Structures are given as structure tokens and as C-alpha cells.
Amino acid sequence: MTKQFYITTAIDYVNGQPHLGHAYEKVITDVIARSRCCLGQEVFYLTGLDEHGQKVQQAAESSGQHPQSYCDTLAADWQSFVKKLGISNNDFVRTTDDRHKEVVAEVLQQLYDKGEFYQDEYVGFYSAKQETFLTDKDRNEEGEFDAIYGEVQELKEKNYYFKLGQHQQWLIDYIEANPVFVAPDYRRNEVLGFLKNEKLEDLCISRPKERLEWGIPLPFDPDYVTYVWFDALTNYISTPRSSNKEAELWPADIHVIGKDILKFHAVYWPIMLKAAEMELPKQVLVHGWWQKDNQKMSKSIGNVVDPIEVIDEWGLDAFRYYIVRELAIGPDGNWTDEGFATRYGAELANGLGNLINRSLSMLNRYRDGVVPNPHDELAREATEARDKLVEQLRANELQAGLMTIWGYIARLNRYVDETAPFKLAKDSEQAERLGEVLYNLTESCRFLAVWLQPYLPTTSKRIMEQLNLPAETVNIAESGWGKLEAGHKIGEPAALFPRRDK
Numbered sequence: 001m002t003k004q005f006y007i008t009t010a011i012d013y014v015n016g017q018p019h020l021g022h023a024y025e026k027v028i029t030d031v032i033a034r035s036r037c038c039l040g041q042e043v044f045y046l047t048g049l050d051e052h053g054q055k056v057q058q059a060a061e062s063s064g065q066h067p068q069s070y071c072d073t074l075a076a077d078w079q080s081f082v083k084k085l086g087i088s089n090n091d092f093v094r095t096t097d098d099r100h101k102e103v104v105a106e107v108l109q110q111l112y113d114k115g116e117f118y119q120d121e122y123v124g125f126y127s128a129k130q131e132t133f134l135t136d137k138d139r140n141e142e143g144e145f146d147a148i149y150g151e152v153q154e155l156k157e158k159n160y161y162f163k164l165g166q167h168q169q170w171l172i173d174y175i176e177a178n179p180v181f182v183a184p185d186y187r188r189n190e191v192l193g194f195l196k197n198e199k200l201e202d203l204c205i206s207r208p209k210e211r212l213e214w215g216i217p218l219p220f221d222p223d224y225v226t227y228v229w230f231d232a233l234t235n236y237i238s239t240p241r242s243s244n245k246e247a248e249l250w251p252a253d254i255h256v257i258g259k260d261i262l263k264f265h266a267v268y269w270p271i272m273l274k275a276a277e278m279e280l281p282k283q284v285l286v287h288g289w290w291q292k293d294n295q296k297m298s299k300s301i302g303n304v305v306d307p308i309e310v311i312d313e314w315g316l317d318a319f320r321y322y323i324v325r326e327l328a329i330g331p332d333g334n335w336t337d338e339g340f341a342t343r344y345g346a347e348l349a350n351g352l353g354n355l356i357n358r359s360l361s362m363l364n365r366y367r368d369g370v371v372p373n374p375h376d377e378l379a380r381e382a383t384e385a386r387d388k389l390v391e392q393l394r395a396n397e398l399q400a401g402l403m404t405i406w407g408y409i410a411r412l413n414r415y416v417d418e419t420a421p422f423k424l425a426k427d428s429e430q431a432e433r434l435g436e437v438l439y440n441l442t443e444s445c446r447f448l449a450v451w452l453q454p455y456l457p458t459t460s461k462r463i464m465e466q467l468n469l470p471a472e473t474v475n476i477a478e479s480g481w482g483k484l485e486a487g488h489k490i491g492e493p494a495a496l497f498p499r500r501d502k
């Protein structure tokens with residue numbers, strides 16, 4: 001059985017509003033998934049929804065619905081959001097699916113049987129908004145709990161706890177011995193800093209049913225449901241296990257997540273897995289957060305970027321291009337409408353679009369669209385750029401990969417200026433030279449279409465179509481210079497990114 005490349009996103013809270021941040025995570029994960037596919041790997045991409053917990057229960061109650069039908073309605077919106085982003089996910093997990101609930105119960109029972117849990121009474125503070133217990137450490141200098149915790153209530157409650165203390169040292173050792181486990185480096189250091197400086201508190205993994213019903217029952221105590229994060233993290237194995245694909249998929253190759261949920265993925269999740277005697281994922285890849293115009297996006301400010309609006313106005317590939325090009329995976333990003341329009345005009349319409357259009361139009365005009373004899377003037381540069389791109393894709397350096405592609409586009413635009421095919425065309429003695437130039441340009445257009453497959457799948461297909469070549473996945477690493485054959489007739493060019501005067 002061959003191991004597939006298994007990549008996941010975080011699962012979104014079903015009651016949240018799909019926005020730029022969610023879209024970003026799914027798109028970068030998609031670019032990685034498609035890259036691996038274009039490098040010959042079999043890929044499994046999982047995304048989905050986190051549907052249990054107090055907030056969902058409350059929201060459903062206040063809209064007068066049963067939580068399940070409330071979730072079903074919202075889940076349909078999320079699924080059409082995923083479609084709109086053109087991502088290549090192989091499955092979509094909902095934590096209210098029976099297949100997921102069964103695996104969560106199985107893992108809970110396994111850890112219970114192993115003695116990883118104990119019951120204890122807790123007296124203290126609880127934030128329903130964050131669904132978490134608070135201690136005096138969480139108070140600010142004025143002795144208050146931060147506004148992010150919402151209304152804080154005092155509680156006396158019996159619950160089940162997961163003994164984390166005994167897992168602290170091996171986890172430190174593991175992260176130190178496996179430097180790629182958390183990327184980028186500064187996130188890894190953050191986790192190590194936390195693990196080395198603070199004693200891990202035991203984790204409360206239950207909520208009494210009388211306070212919260214909307215959750216997965218503890219299989220060993222029907223008066224409780226499990227804590228939402230225990231439930232949510234388990235999605236990464238519930239899908240492989242319930243579809244009999246654990247052997248092909250586990251361990252996951254990459255969990256893509258945002259910086260705010262690092263501790264859950266780099267501390268709690270590995271501990272849960274180790275306790276359940278499962279292998280750890282190979283990497284937790286942590287991206288930054290988007291702001292709009294240097295401000296946190298929020299409904300009350302009214303500055304939330306709606307990906308659907310952007311896609312309807314500018315096209316899906318333009319949206320994908322901007323978010324991947326603007327930001328490497330790691331640092332925070334800042335969306336500006338001007339920045340978007342500038343990149344669209346300069347890099348997509350004038351850079352890529354114009355080059356393809358010029359090149360193919362010239363071949364049509366001067367040679368009836370028939371590819372001349374192969375010539376390798378640009379072969380070395382194209383191959384070097386390809387090898388660099390392949391290396392960057394393997395390292396998940398998606399932004400750098402786009403820069404490599406656009407570096408080659410700039411080179412091609414210079415090539416057109418230098419060789420001036422429109423002048424060559426006027427001189428019949430230059431017919432052979434014109435053929436050489438046209439071959440180099442057309443073959444380069446094919447290279448670009450191959451390289452753009454993971455990033456701009458629709459555009460890549462459209463270039464292939466204009467070249468009159470089959471729209472099938474081409475291995476990026478194996479696609480060499482000279483495959484475009486003499487005598488092949490290309491199709492009609494059409495604008496890929498129409499100019500906008502804004």
C-alpha cells in the first residue's frame with residue numbers, strides 16, 4: 001500500500017462568517033496539494049467544519065432551531081464557499097457526521113482505558129465565549145479578565161481531566177529532535193519556549209450535559225459530552241479511519257493552521273496521539289493572519305474582506321494569485337484594494353496575460369498558428385527556473401515560487417523586446433530567425449501553463465487550450481524543453497486577465 005500525501009486545513013467554526021482568513025488557509029493548502037500532485041504524488045486533501053460547542057448551541061437556540069438543522073443550513077453555505085474557491089479537497093468532514101463521532105468515542109474510550117483521564121472537582125472561573133476555564137493567571141493588571149473571554153462565571157463542577165504533565169518532557173525532546181515538526185522556525189521556538197517555561201496544566205476534556213448538550217457524549221460517562229477541541233482535533237484521523245484509509249493516509253504530512261491555534265496543534269494534539277499510540281503528523285505549518293488596511297477585520301468596523309465578492313468581480317485566479325503572492329506562509333498580511341488592483345494590472349494583465357497573448361497572436365499572424373522547428377535559445381533559462389520552482393514547491397515556499405515564475409515572465413517580455421519579432425517579420429531574409437524566436441516563445445508559454453497548474457488552475461487550463469494541448473496534469477519536474485512539436489497547430493488566443501481601468 002503506498003502512502004499518500006495527506007494534507008489538512010483547520011476545520012472552521014460552522015457559526016462563523018466565511019472570510020479572507022478562511023479562504024487564505026484553504027487556498028494555500030490547495031496550492032500545496034496541487035503541487036504535490038504535479039510532482040507525481042498521490043494526494044489527499046481534507047477540510048471541513050467544527051460544529052459542536054456552547055456557542056453553536058446558544059446560536060441555534062436563539063434562532064429557534066435544533067442545533068443540527070442550524071448546522072446543516074450553515075454547512076451548505078460553507079460547502080458552496082469551498083466550491084467557489086476552486087479547491088481540490090478529497091473529502092469534507094463535519095464533526096456532526098456519525099463517522100466522526102464514532103472515532104471520537106473510540107479514542108476517548110481508549111485513553112480512558114489506559115488511565116490517561118481522572119475525575120476531579122473544579123472550583124473557579126469559566127468563559128463560555130472561549131469555552132475554557134480561567135485561572136488567576138488570565139487576569140490583567142487591573143485584576144479583570146480580558147474582554148475576549150466575554151462574560152465570566154464562577155463555577156463548581158466535576159469533570160474529567162487529561163494528565164498532560166507526564167507528556168511534557170518527551171514532547172520537548174521530540175520537537176527538538178524533529179526541527180520540521182513545527183514551521184516556520186519562530187513558531188517552533190514559540191512552542192518550545194512555552195513548553196520549557198510553563199508547567200502543562202491538565203486539560204479538562206469534558207463538559208457536564210446539564211450545561212452543554214451539543215457535543216459528543218463521553219462513552220464512559222453519559223452525563224458528559226467531550227470538550228470541543230478534543231472533538232475537533234480528532235477530525236484529522238476520523239476521516240482516514242472511517243473510510244478505511246488509515247494505512248494510506250496516516251501520519252498526516254501537513255496540518256495547515258493559523259497562528260492562533262498553534263498550542264492546540266503542537267501541544268495537545270501530539271499528546272493525544274501519543275497517548276493513543278499513534279504516529280505524530282510530520283508537520284504543523286503555521287500561517288499568519290490577514291488584516292485589512294492595517295486593521296483587524298471585524299463586522300463592527302465593516303472591513304471584512306469577502307472573498308466571494310472579490311472573486312465575482314475579479315475572477316478566482318486573480319484572488320488566488322494575490323493572496324499567495326502577497327504573503328509568504330508565516331508572517332501576517334495586509335489586504336488593500338489598491339494593492340490588489342495594482343498586482344492585477346501589472347502582474348496578471350500586463351505581465352502574464354499580455355505575454356501569452358502577444359506570443360500566440362504572433363504565431364498565428366506570422367505562421368498561421370503552426371509551431372516552427374524546435375530551437376533552444378531559452379532552454380537553459382527555462383530549465384533553471386523550472387528546477388528552482390520545483391525546489392520551492394517541495395519546500396512549500398509558494399510565494400517564492402510565484403516570484404520565480406514571474407521572473408521568467410519578465411525575461412520573456414525582455415526577449416520579445418530584444419528580438420523584435422514584428423521587425424523580423426517584415427524581412428523575408430529573417431524568416432528562419434523569426435521561426436526560432438516564435439518557437440522559444442510558444443514553448444515558454446507551455447512551460448508557464450505547466451508551472452501555473454497548482455497556483456492558477458483555470459488560467460493554466462486556458463493557456464493549454466489556447467495552445468491546443470490536452471488539459472491533463474503534467475508533471476512539473478519532468479516537463480522538459482522541446483516537447484512542443486513542429487507542425488502542431490495552436491488555437492485562438494483570448495485575453496486571460498482583461499484590463500480594468502479603475
Ligand code: MSP
Pocket residue numbers: 009010011012013016020021022024025050232233234235256257258259260261288289290291297
Ligand atoms: N474550529 C477551530 C479550528 C479547529 S481545527 C481542529 C477554529 N476555527 S476558525 O473558524 O476560528 O478558524 C479556522 C482557521 O482560520 C484557523 O486556522 C484560523 O487561524 C484561520 N483564520 C481565521 N481568521 C484569520 C485571519 N484573519 N487571517 C488568516 N487566517 C485566519 O479555530
